[in-house]
Amino acid sequence: MDFLKWYKNTIESGQEAPPEDIWDDIQNDLDIDMVYNRLEKSLKKDRRKMWLWRASAAAGILLFLSTGIWLLNQSKQVVTPAVVQNNKPEKEEDSLQKAGITTTTDSVQHLRTGELRETETDIETVKAEKLTFPDNDIAPLKIVKVTSTSATKDTSDNKNNDIAAREFDVRFNTMASTQFVLPKQGYTGIQEKLITELSLPEPEKHPLENRLPSSGIFSGLTFSADGEFANTWLINQKTIEGLDPQDLTATKPTFNSNYGFSIAGNLNERWEIVSSFSVARQNGQQYKEYYHGKYVSNSINLDYMDIALKARYKPFRNNLNHALSAGIYSGFLQNATQTINGETTNITSDYTNTDFGLVAGYQYLAPVSRNITVGAGLFYRMGLKNVFAGNQMVNSSLNHSTNTSFNFSLSVGYTFSL
Amino acid sequence: MERELFPEEEIIKGCKEGKRYYQEILYRRFAPVMYGVCLSYAKDREQARDILHDAFLKIFRNIDTYKKQGSFEGWIRRIVTNTAIDHTRKKSKTFQFITNEIPDTEDTEEEKPDIGLNELLEQVARLPEGARMVFNLYTLEGMSHYEIAEKLNISVGTSKSQFSRAKRMLQTWVSELIKKKDGLS
Numbered sequence A: 001m002d003f004l005k006w007y008k009n010t011i012e013s014g015q016e017a018p019p020e021d022i023w024d025d026i027q028n029d030l031d032i033d034m035v036y037n038r039l040e041k042s043l044k045k046d047r048r049k050m051w052l053w054r055a056s057a058a059a060g061i062l063l064f065l066s067t068g069i070w071l072l073n074q075s076k077q078v079v080t081p082a083v084v085q086n087n088k089p090e091k092e093e094d095s096l097q098k099a100g101i102t103t104t105t106d107s108v109q110h111l112r113t114g115e116l117r118e119t120e121t122d123i124e125t126v127k128a129e130k131l132t133f134p135d136n137d138i139a140p141l142k143i144v145k146v147t148s149t150s151a152t153k154d155t156s157d158n159k160n161n162d163i164a165a166r167e168f169d170v171r172f173n174t175m176a177s178t179q180f181v182l183p184k185q186g187y188t189g190i191q192e193k194l195i196t197e198l199s200l201p202e203p204e205k206h207p208l209e210n211r212l213p214s215s216g217i218f219s220g221l222t223f224s225a226d227g228e229f230a231n232t233w234l235i236n237q238k239t240i241e242g243l244d245p246q247d248l249t250a251t252k253p254t255f256n257s258n259y260g261f262s263i264a265g266n267l268n269e270r271w272e273i274v275s276s277f278s279v280a281r282q283n284g285q286q287y288k289e290y291y292h293g294k295y296v297s298n299s300i301n302l303d304y305m306d307i308a309l310k311a312r313y314k315p316f317r318n319n320l321n322h323a324l325s326a327g328i329y330s331g332f333l334q335n336a337t338q339t340i341n342g343e344t345t346n347i348t349s350d351y352t353n354t355d356f357g358l359v360a361g362y363q364y365l366a367p368v369s370r371n372i373t374v375g376a377g378l379f380y381r382m383g384l385k386n387v388f389a390g391n392q393m394v395n396s397s398l399n400h401s402t403n404t405s406f407n408f409s410l411s412v413g414y415t416f417s418l
Numbered sequence B: 001m002e003r004e005l006f007p008e009e010e011i012i013k014g015c016k017e018g019k020r021y022y023q024e025i026l027y028r029r030f031a032p033v034m035y036g037v038c039l040s041y042a043k044d045r046e047q048a049r050d051i052l053h054d055a056f057l058k059i060f061r062n063i064d065t066y067k068k069q070g071s072f073e074g075w076i077r078r079i080v081t082n083t084a085i086d087h088t089r090k091k092s093k094t095f096q097f098i099t100n101e102i103p104d105t106e107d108t109e110e111e112k113p114d115i116g117l118n119e120l121l122e123q124v125a126r127l128p129e130g131a132r133m134v135f136n137l138y139t140l141e142g143m144s145h146y147e148i149a150e151k152l153n154i155s156v157g158t159s160k161s162q163f164s165r166a167k168r169m170l171q172t173w174v175s176e177l178i179k180k181k182d183g184l185s
Helices: A003-013 A020-076 A089-098 A113-118 A155-177 A184-197 A237-241 B008-016 B020-041 B045-061 B072-091 B117-124 B129-139 B145-152 B156-184
Strands: A124-130 A141-147 A220-235 A254-266 A271-291 A294-313 A322-340 A343-346 A354-367 A372-383 A402-417
Touching: A003 B020, A003 B117, A003 B129, A003 B156, A020 A237, A020 A271, A020 A294, A020 A322, A020 A354, A020 A372, A020 B020, A020 B045, A220 A237, A220 A372, A237 A271, A254 A294, A254 A402, A271 A322, A294 A354, A322 A372, A354 A402, B008 B020, B020 B045, B020 B072, B020 B117, B020 B129, B045 B072, B072 B129, B117 B129, B117 B156, B129 B145, B129 B156, B145 B156
Parallel strands: A220 A271
Antiparallel strands: A124 A141, A220 A254, A220 A402, A254 A271, A271 A294, A294 A322, A322 A343, A322 A354, A354 A372, A372 A402
16 A cells, blocks of 8 residues: 555544643633723724823813913013004094093194194193004094193193193093003103102002013013812723723722912013923822732722923903913822732833823912912813833733823912012 | 534634634634644743644634635634744744764554654754654645745755755654653554
């Protein structure tokens, strides 16, 4: 017989049943494959959702900051004397009449800018002019004080100027409730002189109140000591699933406290740039972990040092106590521990050295004195980075974890005017 | 329905959908034959077990790539054979071959040598792994020496010489075994 044919037949017709545990092992590996595939799909979905959230939040903050910068620029625009127009005297009279002031047309002296150059008087003339704003029909009134240096040519002008000065007193008192806008440059001296001559009291300003920056960007600096009570979450597939009461991982709310200080630079009445530094910021999560054949309590704690840069905006002009903030933060991991059944192990190497994300929230700032402010607020911090670095057992992408927290904050600040 | 009665297409479809029931049917149907193939390539039963395990995992993971070109059993067998070669390569980076000349022997005169599968496998396992691979690929898979040379990254001459030496050695050992058994009886 052909040896090769005999060999082939013997091998292929043998049909020896393989050990049963091979199929068991194959099933186990197929189960792992299935879990892995499900996890991968789920993570991909979550990543897509997460990026949508992050992009929305980032766009919101960008819009918030852009609006703030635009408004800031608007408020800083200086009105130059060149835009001063006074070519509608009859309307001004109408407004006075509406205000209940009876005046004769010739008692009010209306001087055009060009006429001022021609009419030289030896007395000081103060007049109210209406500013023309291209985008606003309702223009605020501006007080302009014109001081001449030469002798008068015509004595009738002196009489008119006397009348004008008296009329001004009446009109000024009438318009006292109206908002006056005095550009910083060119009118500062006039403003001070006017206030002195009219014996108007110098308004007391709160350090946070709007003021035109005398030098630099900030009109004031506020130093604050901050404390936070935080509900922290370490968001990953396991802890998300654990939010389901039926799930065995049973994610529990975790609370931590944070301490730090902040410096706020007052850009104007309503906008501030706030830089915060947290000396000790804790983030963590409690949930049940499958460990040595059973589910046991597991607590992960991540300790960070943290800096944040926020824009703070006071949305209500009439009530500057309310403030909305938004910005970014960056955390630097100091220590990471895991406590299972009371036994704590250091897992710092399992987590990345840095974290970054977005922060946004609301604060109520109550001034208790001219310089001291007490604040209480609620902030949401959303981590954007996968803080799980991976270990020998689990790849970083399979346990994509981000820090998230809701923070109730208390702060005490002291404001220095610049 | 009895497992054996399931049409092959249905089993393949079920496996592609990841259904464990159909995966088990496929395993139960082909594992006994493939285990024999594994045993013929492996040095021992432990290695054969690992080859079968890895081969079926590859089958289930890649069943989507089966395009119904050729028989399904042939596709499975190719995976098993390749897995066996990979396993042997992992164990030793270079295959061991028969270096000494083996005297020519004649085919056994018996119609059916009275040797069981396990006894035959014991003799095959005595061959150096390189020679065993060449012999099995040529005999069981029907590959040419050119194909074997390419697959094992050896020369065609080596494949030919190792095949003939392995065949002679096996024949010698089988004859000795038959004589031994005859003597005992």
